[in-house]
Amino acid sequence: MLNNLSSLPAYLASRRSGKPRDMVAPGPDAAQLDAILHLAMRTPDHGKLFPWRFVKIEDRDAFAAMLEKAFIATNPDARAAQIEAAIAPSFMAPTLIVLLFAPQPSPKIPLWEQQMSVGAVGMNLLHAAHAHGYVASWITGWASYDPVVRNAICQSEEQIAGLFYIGTAGQPLEERPRPDPAYIVRSWP
Structure with a gap:
């Protein structure tokens, strides 16, 4: 846990x-999970739209069982080993949270800004878990894009941003x- 702000750079560098x-x-x-989720919500959100769930x-x-149904619907000839691999993530780690992108209608806030907000929530979720002494991982994969999974978890226009x-x-x-900063950082003009 972070004890003082002088250790913040080392703390941020230690997140994996x-x-x-x-x-x-x-x-x-x-x-703790409630606290982690509350910290994750402390993110840039132009217009206070809360475009995430x-x-x-x-x-x-x-x-x-839902993942198995979804996988078989897309892969009707799947073998048992493939099905097991597809549903294995269901049982990984003690805690599983699905982050949803929940776009909100707005004449002022473009969709792109809402997408960036959900990305910021995801990163805050990773940092909040780390701050509480846990390790976390953000995964997408086939289930995040599967229509059966989406219909089971999402409402309206929501999309899965990650597990x-x-x-x-x-x-x-x-x-x-x-990355080497020399390749990704530039100055202007």
Whole structure:
């Protein structure tokens, strides 16, 4: 947990995404998860439209059954091993949150700004989990784009922005390659 602002750069540099399949208990309890979600909501949101929603996946067996139905609908000839792999994410990590993009009608706030807001919520969710001592990961994959999954979880124009897995690291977290600033930072004029 962050004790003072002078340690903020080191704290931010220490955040890593964990592999959901390697996450173990404990995950956040109900009060911690509530705090994590409240922190995630503290994000830029031009127009105060709240173009995002959270779905707590509490019944993992029901979620797996829905994923199986969705996968088979798209892959009717799937073998048992393929189906198992498709539903395996249902049981990874102690906590699973689905972040939804919930576009709001607005004559002033373009869709692009609303999409950036949901991205900021996702990043805040990762940081909030880390601040509470957990590891988290933001995954999309086939289920995020599947129409059966979308119909089961989303309302109206909502779309799945990603699945967020939260738990305790069961394996050491790896540092992934980071971009060289020389290639992605430029000055103007």
